[in-house]
Amino acid sequence: MADAYTPIATATLTGSSTGVAFSSIPTTYTDLIIVASMRSAAASDTFNTYIKESTYGYSTSDYSYTRLYGNGSSAASNRVTSAGNWAGEEICPSGQPSDARSTHIWQINNYSNTTTFKTMLYRGNVASDLVSAQVGLWRKTDAVTQVGFYSGVAANLTGTITLYGVKSA
Amino acid sequence: MLNTLAGIIASSGGAVALTDYQSIATMSVGSGGASSVTFSSIPSTFTHLQIRYTARQGSNGAIWLTYNSDTSISNYAIHRLWGDGSGTTSQGWGTGNFKQFVSGIPGSTDLANSFGVGVIDILDYANANKYKTSRSLSGYDVNGSTPNPGQIYLNSGLWLNTSAISSITIESQSANFAQYSSFALYGIKG
Numbered sequence: 001m002a003d004a005y006t007p008i009a010t011a012t013l014t015g016s017s018t019g020v021a022f023s024s025i026p027t028t029y030t031d032l033i034i035v036a037s038m039r040s041a042a043a044s045d046t047f048n049t050y051i052k053e054s055t056y057g058y059s060t061s062d063y064s065y066t067r068l069y070g071n072g073s074s075a076a077s078n079r080v081t082s083a084g085n086w087a088g089e090e091i092c093p094s095g096q097p098s099d100a101r102s103t104h105i106w107q108i109n110n111y112s113n114t115t116t117f118k119t120m121l122y123r124g125n126v127a128s129d130l131v132s133a134q135v136g137l138w139r140k141t142d143a144v145t146q147v148g149f150y151s152g153v154a155a156n157l158t159g160t161i162t163l164y165g166v167k168s169a
Numbered sequence: 170m171l172n173t174l175a176g177i178i179a180s181s182g183g184a185v186a187l188t189d190y191q192s193i194a195t196m197s198v199g200s201g202g203a204s205s206v207t208f209s210s211i212p213s214t215f216t217h218l219q220i221r222y223t224a225r226q227g228s229n230g231a232i233w234l235t236y237n238s239d240t241s242i243s244n245y246a247i248h249r250l251w252g253d254g255s256g257t258t259s260q261g262w263g264t265g266n267f268k269q270f271v272s273g274i275p276g277s278t279d280l281a282n283s284f285g286v287g288v289i290d291i292l293d294y295a296n297a298n299k300y301k302t303s304r305s306l307s308g309y310d311v312n313g314s315t316p317n318p319g320q321i322y323l324n325s326g327l328w329l330n331t332s333a334i335s336s337i338t339i340e341s342q343s344a345n346f347a348q349y350s351s352f353a354l355y356g357i358k359g
Contacts, residue, residue, distance in 0.1 A: 004355055005190035030195075030353060031221055064312035066319040068252035075259075077252025077321070081313035109286040110223040116349050117282040119223070121306055133252075135308035135321045137283060166221065168353035169192040 005033075008163045015041065015158040019150030021050075022163045027112035027143055029165030034147065036104040036162075040091040042155035047104065049086040050148040051118065051138050060084055062139045065120075069132035086136040087152060089124045101159055102126040111144040118144055189358040191215075196352045202227065202345030208354045209336040213295035216359030220289040220337070222352045227344025229276035229317045234269035234289070235338045236301065236328050244329045245269045251322040254313070268340075269326045272307030276344065279317050284350070285309035287322075294334040301328040 006029070011020040025032065038047075061082040067089075068077045080088065092102035107121045122134035138144075151157055196206035211218070224232060235245075247270050248261040262270075274285030287307030294301060308321035328334075339352055 003188050003190070004192040064310050064319075066252065066254045066308065066310045066321050068250065068257060068321045068323070075250070075252075075257040077254055077257045079254030079310075079313055079319060107221075107286070107288060109221060110284075110349075110351060113349070115282070116223070116284050117280075119284055119286045119309060121286055121288065121308065123306060133306060133308075133321055133323060135286070135310045135319065137280075137310040137312055137319075139280075139282075139312060141282060166190075166355075167192060168195040168221075168351075168355075 004167050006165045006167070008165050010160060010162040012160050013157045015156050018154050018156060019148060020161060021146055021148035023146040025145050025147070025163070028167065029112070030110065030168040031166040032108040032111045032144065032147070033164040033166060034106040034161065035164070036149065036159060037101040038091050038104060038157055038159035038161070039101050040151055040155045040157055041094050042151065042153050043093050043095055045091045045093060045155050046087055046152040047089045047091060048150045048152045049106065051144050052142070052146050063136060065134050065136035067132060067134045069130050071130040086120060086134065089122060089132055089134060090126045090129055091151070091157070092126055096128050100128065108144055114141055114143050116141060191356050193354045193356050198346045198348055198350040200348045202347060204345050205338050205340035206346070206352050207336060207338045211335050211337065211354070212356070213333055215295070215356030216293065217357040218291040218294045218334070219355045219357060220352060221355065222287050222339070223284045224274045224350040224352070225284045225347040226274055226276050226341040227347065229273065229279055230341065230343030231273055232271040233267065233340050233342060234271055235340070236330070236334045237332055237336055238338070239330060240268065242267055246327045246329065247324060249322055249324040251320055253320050254318055264329060269303065269328065270324065271305055272322050273309065273317070273320045275309050275311055275317065280311035280314045283309065283311045291334065297331055297333050299331060301330065301334060302326065
């Protein structure tokens with residue numbers, strides 16, 4: 001049986017940039033998984049996640065997403081349609097202890113096929129504030145060759161983010 | 170591989186492989202569709218199993234799992250927390266209601282080219298001394314289009330049987346799985 005879970009690239013953000021893009025992603029895997037441990041310099045921040053568009057602020061209407069989240073006192077679900085990115089997922093804010101980080105896992109199944117739209121699953125945890133899950137749609141049939149993760153308020157980020165490839169038999 | 174931006178230290182790890190996560194088998198649905206797919210003769214040499222899928226079916230409905238050809242709903246139970254974009258629902262069903270529910274997925278009346286996705290973990294599947302528990306994260310989004318605008322699920326499932334799991338059948342509730350649906354089974358070593 002083949003080894004199936006491979007790290008493709010890792011970025012360490014040192015507090016002087018607002019995000020990162022992984023580009024030239026090989027099409028040889030079945031699914032992509034992106035794992036981040038992150039902190040923002042802003043008092044309130046969320047990730048903006050892009051496919052193909054790697055520059056902060058670039059916007060199209062090809063994204064939509066449905067969220068499920070709880071903040072310790074209640075649970076809620078919301079949907080955003082025809083958006084410029086996948087968004088809404090909180091990053092550990094600056095007001096938390098300096099060693100605190102939020103955790104984020106994005107999964108893009110069947111990312112390299114050129115026949116179907118791409119669906120993404122997300123799970124996030126900000127221990128001080130909330131837990132959340134998201135399913136997102138990118139209404140393009142293009143293979144995913146690039147993914148970008150940026151502060152929603154252009155704040156500097158501190159943490160690590162790793163791109164993995166999962167390859168099925 | 171990586172766009173190096175200011176303040177980022179980048180490293181490429183493409184040569185490193187994680188040997189404890191292995192692909193066992195993949196089922197892809199062709200142009201004729203399929204009402205179910207089955208992973209059989211699953212080796213007992215792993216600690217946990219994971220199924221990763223991309224799926225669509227002929228009409229909007231659910232995905233079910235059964236283990237070892239046990240189709241009796243008296244042996245399956247589930248709890249789930251899910252959202253539909255406007256509200257949340259927490260539900261639990263004891264035995265006698267459903268096979269192992271996983272998720273809703275889009276159908277032919279939903280946005281073209283949209284597929285549901287999911288990741289299902291089946292823990293300690295080869296242990297013959299206890300019932301088997303699964304968990305899953307799954308859902309689909311169709312940009313808010315009707316009639317089924319999208320759902321996201323967090324599930325926990327129970328199979329009330331102590332047998333080691335040697336086969337898993339994934340079936341469509343209401344119609345065949347559509348072409349380009351795919352289901353991949355992985356084994357995770359302890």
